[in-house]
Amino acid sequence: MTGDLLIRSVRPWPHTAGGPETDVLCQGGSIAAINSDIPAPDGVPVVDGRGGVLLPAFADAHAHLDSTRLGLPFREHTAGPGLAGLIENDRANWRSAEKGVTDRATYTLGRTIAAGATLVRSHAQVDTDSGLERLEGVLAAKEAHAARATVQVVAFPQCGILRDPGTEDLLDQALRAGADLVGGIDPAGYDRDPVRHLDIVFGLAERHQRGVDVHLHDSGELGAFEIELICERTAALGMAGRVTISHAFALSTVDSDRQVALIDLLAANDIAVTTVAGGRANPLPLRRLRRAGVRIGLGQDGIRDYWSPYGNGDMLDRAWQLAYRNGFRADDEIEMCVDIATRGGAHALGVDRHRMLEGDSADLVVVPGDSVAAAVMDREVRTLVVRAGTLVAANGELYA
């Protein structure tokens, strides 16, 4: 039966080297049993975890699959300064890629799955230059990998809504064409009118009954004000649990008291936060957010594109970055980063059955390592990737 699988010889988190190896039985796409020496039911395929660490599959909570150039010849980074310079650089160059959006997004999504992610939220740029071409490419990549991963697609107004007239109508079309959420971008700092911008975004979300995911790089009090505006609209429309703020640099650029107040506001409205573990920006207050009950996810962001040369499709590598950037050394701190990259990130995306408990969806990854922290440090090729009880990748390559 589809979704039946017996995984032998794995050490489920939190067991470490010397801890017991066990088996995992998947039935009908869910985890049926985690136990030692489970007999193989008739006709159920058996795979060998080779003693690796068993984790929930990774959840990439913030990717830009539409812009990736992974696998293509490396191009020099040519952007001018600031967000506007990055946006213009992309607009000037994206059409000249050696392959179209569908091929590029499909390739990078495949690499992401092979590295252990079975849940991905990708933004797809919607603007008057590219229309719905990028969205359609990401939707095609989602379809191509439908058996291997769940993909949520955000109709993302990268070039602004008010700055790029016509975008509101395109977002409306995008939501009818299959986008799962509506995005926004720096309503004040970039689009220059936070109230109008957010009213359009939340208006579209309400009309189409979809979630919201807003890019918010604006920092300090400006970004904090925008977080308040987002919370107000979330409450007014009864959208608690369906709104995400990406980056949310304001949280790490206000003082400690203000930070606590903002975190409480996010928690009260059940607004999720995603980070990409950037190298330069101050890290988010991960512990405070989690203690307050705010859902946090980790994402790849752009993956070798006109925005940035970084990124490789590997969420374990990204979890390493999150730990490194926060200066985490203790195993429990590193494991918190793995949680944010796996079950925590899934929760941020509204997916609950991704906790590696019996009865949950059998979305799992096996990675060599003496312990979870060691696996993060070593970042070895993934032994197995399982999605809903089906083997989708092994030894770093997609399983045909």
Place this chain on the structure above:
Amino acid sequence: MTGDLLIRSVRPWPHTAGGPETDVLCQGGSIAAINSDIPAPDGVPVVDGRGGVLLPAFADAHAHLDSTRLGLPFREHTAGPGLAGLIENDRANWRSAEKGVTDRATYTLGRTIAAGATLVRSHAQVDTDSGLERLEGVLAAKEAHAARATVQVVAFPQCGILRDPGTEDLLDQALRAGADLVGGIDPAGYDRDPVRHLDIVFGLAERHQRGVDVHLHDSGELGAFEIELICERTAALGMAGRVTISHAFALSTVDSDRQVALIDLLAANDIAVTTVAGGRANPLPLRRLRRAGVRIGLGQDGIRDYWSPYGNGDMLDRAWQLAYRNGFRADDEIEMCVDIATRGGAHALGVDRHRMLEGDSADLVVVPGDSVAAAVMDREVRTLVVRAGTLVAANGELYA
């Protein structure tokens, strides 16, 4: 003849994909010619660079080979808070390692060479607990790899000099036993008396005619004051060009005017700075330092030890960290990080003929990649590592 080698098919920095492949002839340990289609002289071994990027070999300007546990079972991180917690954790555990210092340092130095470094400065802890045992282990590792890398060893008073009475005498013994430089550590913040601490360090350096390399984590005005003390002693003893400050967090934690004044002071005394591209501390002002003529090197720091689970022997990975942590995206910024990890770092260690020019020492590494920036992003296994015209590693493994 020793040090004769013909390297075929490489693209010397700064050539990128599509740029010409060329050959490099090494004679007597030096670069004799960089040109296309060099005929192989009789009896000279020929190796194939497979079209990879040719860089100067990496220079690890700050390692702790004496504490590494790379290659051994991963151990949970058990340190308490702060520098003292880290020092005590190491003291409580280092003797229980499955292998002795010599074996551990030799293994990690081998991994470092196989990843492309042929020049390494390693600190070796000298204190009243371990005596000279760690120093002797690092000296043995240096000897084991003498044909493959140049290693400078710092007699490093990790536990303080004044806090750990008897250490001054041990440092004196260490310098007689073969240490190349004398170290110091947070003369104020840790050892509690900056003047006495530095007078001892510089006194030992003068007596033995060796260089100085001081760990300085102290930040803000305290660290800035200590930089001034180091500069005063460097000038008084005529030691310009022979002093290094490691970490130097003060430079990135004072205001901009004070930073410029400190940089000018370092330049005037030709004091080098090394960084380890830490995840949490503010990055050093790399461009300002280099524009002022201050030599800067990059190091691995601890490599999976009782201090930190990070580190893997790979200086290309560390160069990636330096770029990532600084938010560098442009190719020339990423290449600056490679320069700091190679010829710039060698210069910081007082080694001049490491520039990949004809006549320079043939210390070279070949790495796959479309360009230098692409090579940093991909961090693929090193194709070839050459030290003084001798092949010392290929495809990530030491060459027997």
